[in-house]
Amino acid sequence: MTATAKTSADGVARWGLFVLTLVNLFNYLDRFVLSALVESLKKDPHLHLSDTQLGALATGFLIVYMLTSPIFGTLGDRGARPRLIALGVAVWSVATALGGVARNFVSLFAARATVGVGEAAYGTVSPAMLADYFPAEKRGRVFSVFYAAMPIGAALGLALGGLVDSHYGWRAAFFVAGVPGLILAWMVGRLADPPRGGHDPETVSHSPVAKAPVAAYLELFKNIPYVYIVLGYAAYTFAIGALGFWMPAFLERERGMTRVDATVQFGIILVITGFVGTSFGGWLGDRLLRRFKESYLWVSGISTLAAVPFAWIAFTSHDRPVYMGAIVIAEVLVFISTGPVNLAIVNSVAPERRATAMALSILAIHLLGDGPSPSLVGRVSDATSLGHAMLILPVAFGVSGLIWIYGAFRGERGERRPESGPTSSPAPSPSSPPPASPS
Numbered sequence: 001m002t003a004t005a006k007t008s009a010d011g012v013a014r015w016g017l018f019v020l021t022l023v024n025l026f027n028y029l030d031r032f033v034l035s036a037l038v039e040s041l042k043k044d045p046h047l048h049l050s051d052t053q054l055g056a057l058a059t060g061f062l063i064v065y066m067l068t069s070p071i072f073g074t075l076g077d078r079g080a081r082p083r084l085i086a087l088g089v090a091v092w093s094v095a096t097a098l099g100g101v102a103r104n105f106v107s108l109f110a111a112r113a114t115v116g117v118g119e120a121a122y123g124t125v126s127p128a129m130l131a132d133y134f135p136a137e138k139r140g141r142v143f144s145v146f147y148a149a150m151p152i153g154a155a156l157g158l159a160l161g162g163l164v165d166s167h168y169g170w171r172a173a174f175f176v177a178g179v180p181g182l183i184l185a186w187m188v189g190r191l192a193d194p195p196r197g198g199h200d201p202e203t204v205s206h207s208p209v210a211k212a213p214v215a216a217y218l219e220l221f222k223n224i225p226y227v228y229i230v231l232g233y234a235a236y237t238f239a240i241g242a243l244g245f246w247m248p249a250f251l252e253r254e255r256g257m258t259r260v261d262a263t264v265q266f267g268i269i270l271v272i273t274g275f276v277g278t279s280f281g282g283w284l285g286d287r288l289l290r291r292f293k294e295s296y297l298w299v300s301g302i303s304t305l306a307a308v309p310f311a312w313i314a315f316t317s318h319d320r321p322v323y324m325g326a327i328v329i330a331e332v333l334v335f336i337s338t339g340p341v342n343l344a345i346v347n348s349v350a351p352e353r354r355a356t357a358m359a360l361s362i363l364a365i366h367l368l369g370d371g372p373s374p375s376l377v378g379r380v381s382d383a384t385s386l387g388h389a390m391l392i393l394p395v396a397f398g399v400s401g402l403i404w405i406y407g408a409f410r411g412e413r414g415e416r417r418p419e420s421g422p423t424s425s426p427a428p429s430p431s432s433p434p435p436a437s438p439s
Contacts, residue, residue: 024150074356092114100174123362132195151274197351229341243393255318281303285343296343297340301400314326
């Protein structure tokens, strides 16, 4: 490749990263704007929503997101990815805006559930596309940028939703959150679709693209490294989901903070720790890749396991500086794994199976993770107290960290993948780029 061609390819990759990261920010903004509008929706005299119905709005989104992800995973490994992502962004943007014209629970539920369809198209395909834009030695930092948009988008969704709602009402908040996505859909549709596996060694991929969708998903269950990653991710998501849902209530109910202090301070912590942890995790995973081919999984496992004592202190201490400090440290540590673990997923399979692998992981982590965890913590809280119920979360983080560490240990010893044979290989020399880490 000539210097001019390489410069052009680098520019295409960086533009792709920028656009996909911006879309990821709006992905979480649209997802979390609903949380800022709960009280206004409940008090609207035309809707008459109960707390059960309000909770069902989030559950409906999650169920549709899980069930449609495998469909888009298959499509993402077979067709033009920018157009598929653009379609997803357009669907979720229109669905978000349609929430602003809902007249009853059924129409609002349908709008929020449809958001899950659009986000399934994006969530399964975009990480695979990003991995094909960049060589292996840069992917950790690339994924850290991409996933740093998650906490920032979530916090913006809460802030924007609350601000617009307070001045113009909850209907306007849905319009403001949804309409800009149509511009992003147009931008994504114009992105270049990089060759699948273009930056990967030829030995990575041997499986045919035309394999039947069901067979492709069943094959993933034979991929032992992939199974370890996803099982650990499910335990991690179990804890993260309940933490995000119950933490403001915990601070208000168990630690005596005002509602404003609890929500605002936790939101600020979420943005800062999410950005710092995600950025550092991607950098560290790339830095260690020259020494450990499972560096991304090592980083994820060790950082998540290290968060356990700080999470325990956060839920047991009644000294405000102590528990707030522990929350900050624990969140930084758990966010370190955000980019590396998703990169470990796409690196554990052949390039033409990456969207499929992301789709199955999305289904598994939500089905086993943040799908049941908020209600389970609530049940334990009803039986004991919220303070006692939250102690489930450090245990879940510990399980996640141990599974990932064990998976990394087995991977370093040369675990086999059905798709490409032995993954063990000699450590790359400093003069040559390392291969994608087959987790």
